[in-house]
Amino acid sequence: MGLGSDMAQRALDRLLNAIEGDDRLDRAGHRLEQGLAFTENLLGITGGRTRGFLHGVWLGHPLHPVFTDLPIGSWTTALVLDLAGQKRAARAAVGVGLAGALAAAVTGLHDWQHTHDHARRVGMVHGTLNTLALGLYGWSWVQRGRGHHLRGRLAALLGYPVIMVSGFLGGTLVYRHRIGVDQTGRQLEPRHFVRVMAEHDLTDKSPRRARAGDVDVVLVRADGRIHALENTCPHLRGPLSEGWLRDGALTCPWHGSRFELSSGESLNGPAAAPVPCFQTRVRDGWIEVRRAPAAATAPPGSALVHQQEVQP
Amino acid sequence: MLTEAPQAPARRERKTATRVLVEHHEVLRGLMRQLRETPRSQPGRRRALADELFDELWMHERIEESVFYPAMRDITPAIAAAWSEHRQLSDQLAALVRADPRTERFDRELGVMHDALESHAHLDEERQMFPEIERFADEELLVDLGDRLQARLEWLRSSRRIRAVLRLQRALLRRTAR
Ligand code: FES
Ligand SMILES: [Fe+2]
Numbered sequence: 100m101g102l103g104s105d106m107a108q109r110a111l112d113r114l115l116n117a118i119e120g121d122d123r124l125d126r127a128g129h130r131l132e133q134g135l136a137f138t139e140n141l142l143g144i145t146g147g148r149t150r151g152f153l154h155g156v157w158l159g160h161p162l163h164p165v166f167t168d169l170p171i172g173s174w175t176t177a178l179v180l181d182l183a184g185q186k187r188a189a190r191a192a193v194g195v196g197l198a199g200a201l202a203a204a205v206t207g208l209h210d211w212q213h214t215h216d217h218a219r220r221v222g223m224v225h226g227t228l229n230t231l232a233l234g235l236y237g238w239s240w241v242q243r244g245r246g247h248h249l250r251g252r253l254a255a256l257l258g259y260p261v262i263m264v265s266g267f268l269g270g271t272l273v274y275r276h277r278i279g280v281d282q283t284g285r286q287l288e289p290r291h292f293v294r295v296m297a298e299h300d301l302t303d304k305s306p307r308r309a310r311a312g313d314v315d316v317v318l319v320r321a322d323g324r325i326h327a328l329e330n331t332c333p334h335l336r337g338p339l340s341e342g343w344l345r346d347g348a349l350t351c352p353w354h355g356s357r358f359e360l361s362s363g364e365s366l367n368g369p370a371a372a373p374v375p376c377f378q379t380r381v382r383d384g385w386i387e388v389r390r391a392p393a394a395a396t397a398p399p400g401s402a403l404v405h406q407q408e409v410q411p
Numbered sequence: 412m413l414t415e416a417p418q419a420p421a422r423r424e425r426k427t428a429t430r431v432l433v434e435h436h437e438v439l440r441g442l443m444r445q446l447r448e449t450p451r452s453q454p455g456r457r458r459a460l461a462d463e464l465f466d467e468l469w470m471h472e473r474i475e476e477s478v479f480y481p482a483m484r485d486i487t488p489a490i491a492a493a494w495s496e497h498r499q500l501s502d503q504l505a506a507l508v509r510a511d512p513r514t515e516r517f518d519r520e521l522g523v524m525h526d527a528l529e530s531h532a533h534l535d536e537e538r539q540m541f542p543e544i545e546r547f548a549d550e551e552l553l554v555d556l557g558d559r560l561q562a563r564l565e566w567l568r569s570s571r572r573i574r575a576v577l578r579l580q581r582a583l584l585r586r587t588a589r
């Protein structure tokens with residue numbers, strides 16, 4: 100048991116290192132992204148609502164993992180049904196898996212295009228393996244429909260380990276590379292108002308970076324108000340102060356997530372999580388900020404809210 | 412003498428890669444300035460300038476991506492983000508050519524184009540990445556890359572195939588615009 104898992108661990112480690120270190124994947128990756136970019140621009144996805152929908156902004160986390168369970172679950176079921184000799188049910192299970200796999204491919208590509216370096220390479224291999232499995236299961240479905248059940252089962256048997264390895268790589272993308280994970284630091288500081296910048300240094304509509312205690316914040320003056328957000332993008336930690344305003348929302352310079360100034364909510368993705376916000380005020384010509392209580396961590400009556408109510 | 416003295420081929424001035432790129436940034440900025448100075452009442456000129464910006468910025472991204480960024484990957488960690496920023500510029504270029512130059516929407520897209528370009532070319536490349544590269548990469552390598560960047564840019568500009576592809580891209584983007 101111990102020896103077996105040691106060997107497995109070493110083999111998987113070696114696999115991951117080989118993929119992450121392979122810069123030959125980059126050229127193909129960038130070509131693919133350029134193709135995707137052009138397609139999304141032609142279809143009007145980039146600036147439209149579909150963009151955020153596919154990234155899972157409405158869900159609060161990526162939409163892709165919702166679909167990945169479908170092929171894995173259905174194709175496992177098909178395996179069992181094949182063993183039990185349930186031909187028609189097995190074919191239906193393969194079909195459901197195919198539909199899920201297609202949806203996972205669309206959402207996966209949509210997320211993948213906004214990744215960097217190692218994660219990008221792992222994503223390439225993950226996607227390639229999934230395409231291979233999709234092909235095998237698609238062929239299996241067709242063959243079963245024509246009454247060639249043996250061929251259909253064989254293709255499924257070949258596809259199953261492929262989807263397992265690919266699932267492992269998908270897990271790596273989340274747990275090792277933190278793709279799709281909210282990257283904000285969840286700090287609570289500063290709890291009291293601190294000075295961050297002289298008021299006259301902040302001009303209209305151009306984001307500025309400032310330091311509030313240990314936290315980098317981005318300040319934006321728009322519509323006669325001063326807004327303060329954490330400077331780090333929740334997607335891959337891009338610097339929001341180097342971004343720009345579009346229709347009154349702050350755009351991340353790296354992958355174009357747009358955030359509402361007053362709430363920090365993401366409007367379009369790839370970031371599905373909001374940017375933490377600060378309350379602002381001006382005293383003696385200085386802009387001061389303090390952490391706005393996040394709804395989830397500070398319910399009414401909590402210590403943080405109490406503190407802020409007592410010492411405004 | 413019957414034959415003229417053979418002319419030496421026009422030699423390019425040798426420049427460092429970062430200088431070549433900053434000079435090309437200036438070309439792009441010049442186009443942006445002209446665009447912003449052209450009023451809505453001259454839609455034809457606006458459109459022609461937007462086309463030129465589309466092509467020139469596209470070529471700028473390609474020479475950086477094919478020659479410069481790969482050579483700098485071990486010198487600065489900023490390369491991956493720079494690739495992503497190019498993607499933002501491409502998306503914004505598409506939005507710009509899809510906007511009708513007679514409308515207020517075009518002005519808005521132009522404003523965002525300006526901000527996105529300054530964010531990448533100035534805030535990221537000229538203020539952070541290039542100084543870091545000039546400090547850590549050796550001069551000879553940079554001059555060498557500069558030659559390759561210039562040659563690549565000339566080749567792209569004079570290639571009929573590239574021009575045709577770009578024209579097709581712009582036409583498709585405009586045709587599908589809503
Ligand atoms: S870092 Fe990716 S959108 Fe901000
Ligand atoms: Fe660039």
Ligand SMILES: [Fe+2]
Nearest residue numbers: 432475532536
């Ligand atoms: Fe550049």
